[in-house]
Amino acid sequence: SQTIHQWPATLVQPVGSPLSLECTVEGTSNPNLYWYRQAAGRGLQLLFYSVGIGQISSEVPQNLSASRPQDRQFILSSKKLLLSDSGFYLCAQRVNRTYNEQFFGPGTRLTVL
């Protein structure tokens, strides 16, 4: 079975401050990992995905970055937060190597003031 840990669960940060969100997964080794963002009242937007350690693909230009220092660790970062970075950040793991079934973590709700 899959388990995804995300922390913190909620976060309030001032504009211009740095950000680090962590995601760790249990279960499958060498999983495909994903970061999504959901702004208030909006759909999910894929931000980054990773097929292995040190391998990051960015989907949209922004002031966010991602890193994968370990097989089951995926980190989302920013040097300077913008108001528009507020949202619900979700980490996901691909659970089937044949089909696009993804398992999502509990998410981090970020408010930038």
Added chain:
Amino acid sequence: DAKTTQPPSMDCAEGRAANLPCNHSTISGNEYVYWYRQIHSQGPQYIIHGLKNNETNEMASLIITEDRKSSTLILPHATLRDTAVYYCIVSYSGSARQLTFGSGTQLTVLP
């Protein structure tokens, strides 16, 4: 990935079947249809997927038309806990990048 069209909202009486439609007229031959749902303030949850045959699991049934241009997700006996946004997604299975979420259908199950 092919685009999908879903009604923005639907209501269903508790205990009745909920039938959620999805149009995907530009689907290509090797693209699958996936359904996910998102309960408020939670991450999305995988429900079911199919290629061309109808599929059923413990959560739902998926009916895909013969021309594959549309599909229907069926929750046979909707409960209040099925209230959620339901996403229909069309995607290739081979690539790592996948699952482009649209706006989905807000299903409200009424008591």
